Amino acid sequence: MSDTLKKAVTEALISIIPEGSEQNIVESGALGAVIVDGDQVGIILDFKDNAPHDVQTLRTLVENTAKTVKGVSAVNVVVSANKPQKEAPKMGVGGKSAPTPTNLPGVKHVIAVASGKGGVGKSTTSINLALALKAKGLKVGLMDADIFGPSVPTLVGSDEKPGIKGKVIQPLEAYGIKVMSVGFLIDVDQPVVWRGPRVMGATQQLLKDVAWEPLDVLVVDMPPGTGDVQLTMVQQAVISGAVIVSTPQDLALIDARKGITMFEKTDVPILGIIENMSSFICPSCGSESHIFGHGGAKETAKTIGCDFLGGIPLHMSVRESADSGQPIVACEPDNPISKAYLEIAETLKDKLSI
Structure with a gap:
């Protein structure tokens, strides 16, 4: 058939x-x-x-x-389609010629927030990083590229449906930033059972069929791993750099290195590594414990020659704010964890010369 x-x-x-x-x-x-x-x-x-x-x-x-x-x-x-080039065509992963990425209209910079594996807090990092960049005076958007496990609707506490003008999707606004996710288009309990072409097409539409402009920075919450979405992103849009999120333990760092290698092969600069859950802060006594190890991401950054952007402690308030749709940077700006995100945002702002 x-x-x-x-x-x-x-x-x-x-x-x-x-x-x-x-x-x-x-x-x-x-x-x-x-x-x-x-x-x-x-x-x-x-x-x-x-x-x-x-x-x-x-x-x-x-x-x-x-x-x-x-x-x-x-x-x-x-x-x-490729743009005609005088030099040899750019090669994609696996040695095959790749489409030439283009700039998104009205978007100055695209930052990919990625990890080699799931469960390291990448989506929580993405939303708080986007809000921290907004707090630095930038116009910011957040695109949820995790087609199979969209988290942004929960993180911003919204189940609204985006509007459409002509063929252009109008992103929602939450906490002063533009947000878009496939999770806004489907029921929360509906699984996304798609194969490669549909995933690639959905990613492309979230990038190019959404009214993002004008933005200083579009933060893209990438899915874990190095699959169709990652390749579609680097082939379709000019990415200013990637931020790698990892936890301190060796297994997460091994997978993080794979993600770094993929971006390097596709000529996407690595802006740095964030060590999430770098330590546990006891909510009762305030003591600090390194239950997942400590310093692994910083050492990895040193080994591969990229910047260590900072560590984010594991604390109940981060989890509670994420579950309730009230990101900690927006709702508790004076929290030490929020200040850690703000410091990382300042570093990224300098790196991008905004």
Whole structure:
């Protein structure tokens, strides 16, 4: 059935000839792949050095054409193209040529907050870092790129649905920053069961189909690991730098190094490492204990030659504020933990020369 549907979609796409081209997208070789998952279809178009004149119009035309095929209920289209370059084409992970990333309109800097594994407090770090940058006088947005486990709706305490003007999604506003997450578009208990093409398409839409501008900084809360979302991000948008979040123990640091290596291979600068849960502050007596070890992230930063941005203690107030949708930097700005985030934000502001 999937082969039959794939053939039918491919035949339907033969009718599409991009403006300025003499061949349809199938004969020209622009049709990179048609991926069928039940009644859902993912289409990848790669125009290499011959970018179409109106990508959005073409994407819509391809989606609508594919939807006319019997048995197709949903279509997701990913379009990529390289800008002509005099030097050798940029290589992506695995040695394959990669699309050339572009600047987001009206966004001066994009910062990726990443980790090699889950459970290290990356999302909590992302929201508080975004709010700390806002407290430094910057216009800030927060994009939740964790498609399978979106946390931003909980962290900002909102279940609103974003508006749409034309084909542009209007981000929500929380605590003075623009926020957007796939979690605002689906029910909180609804699992996201998508394969690569749909994940890549959703990531691209969160980046480029959202009215982010004007922003000084867009903070992107990345999913853990080094998969489709990470590659889509570095191929679609110019990223000013990555902030790596890790806990002190060796296992987390090993995975953090993998994330660092991925960014280095894709020419994304490493702005530094944050050691989260660097120590435990007893809520009763205020004593400090290093229950996960201590100093591992700082030593790792020294070893790989990047900056150690600072350590964030493990404290009940951070967890409570995250669960209640009241980020600690916004609601308790004088808290020592908030001040730690503010110091890191000041460092990043200097690094980006804002």
